[in-house]
Amino acid sequence: MLDGFPLAVAAIEALPVRSCVIDGEAIVCGDDGLAVFDLIRGHGTNARAVLCAFDLLEVNGEDTRGEPIEERKRRLAGLLRLRHEGIALNEHFGGDGAIIYKHACALGCEGVVSKRLGTPYRAGRSPHWLKIKNPAAPAVRRLDEEDWSS
Numbered sequence: 001m002l003d004g005f006p007l008a009v010a011a012i013e014a015l016p017v018r019s020c021v022i023d024g025e026a027i028v029c030g031d032d033g034l035a036v037f038d039l040i041r042g043h044g045t046n047a048r049a050v051l052c053a054f055d056l057l058e059v060n061g062e063d064t065r066g067e068p069i070e071e072r073k074r075r076l077a078g079l080l081r082l083r084h085e086g087i088a089l090n091e092h093f094g095g096d097g098a099i100i101y102k103h104a105c106a107l108g109c110e111g112v113v114s115k116r117l118g119t120p121y122r123a124g125r126s127p128h129w130l131k132i133k134n135p136a137a138p139a140v141r142r143l144d145e146e147d148w149s150s
Contacts, residue, residue, distance in 0.1 A: 008051035011086030015079060022076070023055035023121070024090070034108055037138070051087045053080060057121060065121035072121065105134040 005026050012022070026049045028039035040046055056076035057065050064072050073092050080089045093100050101112050111133035119128040 004046060005049040005051070005086075006047055007086030008049060009086070011051065011084040014082075014084055016082075017079065018060050019058065020056065020060070020079065021058040022051065022053045023057055024051045024053040024087075026050070027052045027088075032108070035110070050085065052090050053087055054090045055121060067120065068118045069115050069121070070117055101132055101134075105136065108134075108137060110134055110137045 008026060012020070026040060026046070027035040028046060028048050028050075030036040030039065035052070040049055053076060055069070056072045056079065057063070059075065059079065064075065067075075070092075077089055080087060097112070097114055104112050111131065114130045114132070115126075116128040119126070122128070
C-alpha cells in the first residue's frame with residue numbers, strides 16, 4: 001500500500017516495533033510546509049511523500065482500537081519520538097475548537113477534525129468525529145469545482 005512512498009516505508013521499517021498499523025495519509029508539503037493535495041494526486045511513486053500519522057491501531061500484535069483516542073495518540077507519539085523524515089505525527093490540539101479552527105484557516109490548512117475524548121477507534125465516519133473544512137483552502141475549492149463539473 002505504501003510502495004509508492006519510499007520515505008514513509010523507510011520510516012515505518014525504522015520504528016522500534018515488530019508490527020504496527022498506523023492510520024494516516026500520505027502527503028507532500030509545499031514550500032510553506034502545508035500539505036498540497038495536487039502534488040500527490042494521481043502520481044505513482046512519490047519520493048517526497050511522507051506519512052502523516054493520525055492514530056495507532058495495532059502495535060506488536062496488540063489491538064489498540066478499543067483504547068480511548070487520547071491513549072492511542074499518546075502511544076503513537078511515543079512510538080514516533082525519534083524523528084524520521086518519512087513520517088510526521090499529526091499533532092493534537094486541545095482547547096476552544098472555534099479558536100483552533102480560526103487559526104487553522106488563517107494558516108491555510110484544509111480544516112480541522114475534532115474527535116471526542118475517551119472514544120475508541122471506528123473506521124469510516126463516526127458520530128464522535130466532526131470534520132470542518134476551510135472553504136478557502138485550495139483542496140476544498142478543487143473538490144467543490146469537481147462536484148460542479150460532474
